[in-house]
Amino acid sequence: MKRKNLKRSGGGSGKTGGRKKTKGPLSRSLQPGQQAQLFSLRPQPPPPSFPPFQSLQDSDSAPLEPHRHTMPAHDFDAPDANLDFILSQDFFCTPDYITPDNQNLLNSVNFNKENTPCPKSPEKVKTASKTSGRGTDSISLNPLSPSLSGCPHIEELEEDTLERDEAKTEKTSVKGNKKVHSYVPQSAVALRCRVMPPPCIKNPYLNEGSDIEIDPFGNRRSKCAGFFPAIIGGDGLSRYHTDFHEIEQIGTGNFSRVFKVLKRIDGCLYAVKHSTRQLHHDTERRKALMEVQALAALGSHENITSYYSSWFENEQLYIQMELCDYSLSVGKSSQSFTENEALKALYQIAKALQFIHDRGIAHLDVKPDNIYVKNSVYKLGDFGCATPLDKSLPIEEGDARYMPLEILNDVYDHLSKVDIFSLGAAIYELVRGSPLPDSGPQFLNLREGRLSLLPGHSLQFQNLLKMMVDPDPRQRPSAKDLVQNPIFDRVRRNANT
């Protein structure tokens, strides 16, 4: 039984599906007819692109470049794919925010109809005081006010009152001190919700202060777009399907499915992972986001699966990543891990750990399943449990089979050394060729630093593994110590040739 699963499912209890899907701000503020009108502007998923520079790209063999596709045209999901079409950014890109510059959109809105004043306008309300803001009847200023889903409102406002509220300013016209009637086109409200991006969020994995002011309008914007808008999805507004052609499912995790996809605009292959359950609440979404925040904060390293992009869609988190060939769990039984291969994997993942530990992050879920191979290079992936070493975020440890005793006893003082234990256990498992138990005497032996002999393997190698799983975390080598260990001299030499 995986402790991780228990822990994760604790946080994921709210992930259980079956709840009525909440509608996004756009649909809340539009009449049904208008919604259809706006949605109809979105193009259908285009056919995959065929980059004219494919041959040029193929000659470029940068290690972190995604795979190139080699699929024939007839494999794609557009039956009448016209290879002569011109790649258009407008056509391909996901219109996350429809801007007012989009004349097609504006032209398509029937302004005459929308600007027709309501037969019964609200009574004129004299603003009582500047501090009170607005009269009780002046309720149509919030673009998400439920009243906006009804008919348009007419407002009369004092000029100075208008200056205090940007929304009001946009909805009224004032000449001098004269009060004038103005109408609130619902299309404008809808556009405002679409134009206004969701707020920025601070990445908890980045220590240094940022020069960028983090979302000065966060509170106000979140009324419109929500912190993690789930408005895409349903009604054909799928960024996933617009931007990617799904080829096949390549993996299933406890909480996610992973697909091999072709990105339409660049013609390259990627892995896209998405949560299997809908994340209804911001807290769930924040938690899921930690994985991408950690990846984004870390930046690129040759031994870490590259992260490209992420987004919410249909209340699920999508993560676009570098596509790897396989993870070490695949074919584990048939694959015999020689000492040389084990040393290579150990060295490369130790380099990944050194990189992330230097950046103040612990992985906390190092195991064969989360070690990927691409072009014979080992890469650490699945940062779903990554956490700052300073324990500034709640800790969610990974698979119990690879966790040291201190973590199972909820002692979190040496988080970087947890990764060292897990890596030692993972390599030991790969060399032994049989899965580690999740309980029983063998489980305890490993946590007490007692490894059974590995016939045919050097003493130096076995001693190194023994040090890595030392019951005392302080006795385990750091990732840096590991990388510098002379046992890897041969691996280093091979890497340089």
Ligand SMILES: Nc1ncnc2c1ncn2[C@@H]1O[C@H](COP(=O)(O)OP(=O)(O)OP(=O)(O)O)[C@@H](O)[C@H]1O
């Ligand atoms: N970048 C990738 N390239 C190729 N395959 C991948 C990639 N990412 C994930 N996979 C496959 O998908 C499986 C599940 O992915 P991942 O471990 O990230 O999901 P998860 O839900 O976090 O899983 P768990 O919590 O069970 O470890 C992996 O074991 C692997 O087989």
Ligand SMILES: [Mg+2]
């Ligand atoms: Mg995993």
